[in-house]
Amino acid sequence: MTILYFILALVLLVVLGLAWFTHRTARRIEAFLPPQGRFVDVPGARLHVRESGSGPAVLLIHGLGGQSAHFDYGVAAYLARTHRVVVVDRPGSGHSTRDAAAAADVSTQAASLAALIDRLGLERPTVAGHSLGGAIALTLALEHPDKVGALALIAPLTHLQAAAPEVFKALAIESPWLRKLFAWTLATPGSIAGGKKVLAAVFAPEAAPRDFPVKGGGMLSLRPRQFLAASADMQALPGHMPRVQARYGELSVPTRVLYGREDAILDWQTNGQALADKVAGARLELVDGGHMLPVTQPQATAAFIERAALAALPAA
Secondary structure, eight states, X not given: OHHHHHHHHHHHHHHHHHHHHHHHHHHHHHHHSOOOXXXXXXXXEEEEEEEEOOSSEEEXXXXXXXXXXXXXXXXXXXXXXXXXXXXXXXXXSTTOEEOTTOOOSHHXXXXXXXXXXXXXXXXXXXXXXXXXXXXHHHHHHHHSGGGOSEEEEESOOOSXXXXXXXXXXXXXXXXXXXXXXXXXXXXXXXXXXXXXXXHHHXXXXXXXXXXXXXXXXXXXXXXXXXXXXXXXXXXXXXXXXXHHHTTGGGOOSOEEEEEXXXXXXXXXXXXXXXXXXXXXXXXXXXXXXXSOHHHHSHHHHHHHHHHHHHHHSOOO
């Protein structure tokens, strides 16, 4: 029994040490990368938004586990020359928070963004969504059609996959208490140790910029609350994506899709081409590259969004 008590005490000390390290790391990251915008309260969330430029509105939505800084490699600045650009941290991501009772599904997040559009006085903006942000943009256009002028979807998730990409497997922990324990003990040190490998997989075949942890906000993903939010986002997909997929034929807004041919996270045929086949007038554009086009190819991504915005303008 003495040996058993010793082992239990040792395990407890390790767990407490990991929790202390995680808490300390999260606090230091948030102090080093503070919010750069303002906060807007909407049902179910407090959203961190940044605005620039003037003109027709463009709303930029990031993907799973990410944050608005993904658009800081030139996309937002390029568009701000001729548009009012609103970049948002999705509920629970970046510096945004999600109410404890709020769901993480695409419909709930789309409703939060619809409320944001109203609060900011955006008039049918072009909504640009990357990856999971693309699924939310599609849901927004389907469930709140009066809020969206056009869709610009960058490497979007459009169809539910049989299994999550290998790099996101840790987000699939089903038990809530085990997921929380993992988030507050192993997730942060594990992500620090394996960060380069994860980035290589997400960006493949392109290289992640060396400054991505800071400029791209990558360090914010090391916090336990962002891990838990991303896990909730991913695990909510099976309950809602099939209903969204079944309605693609109803889309009536101009829709453009941009994909990298070598995307290692989402296949362009089963997500890009499959969507274009279901949406009347949708246009699919392919470029050489991977999944993180807003970061690796910001000018091409911004020009793509600009073309989508122009398609929404009334004919002269």
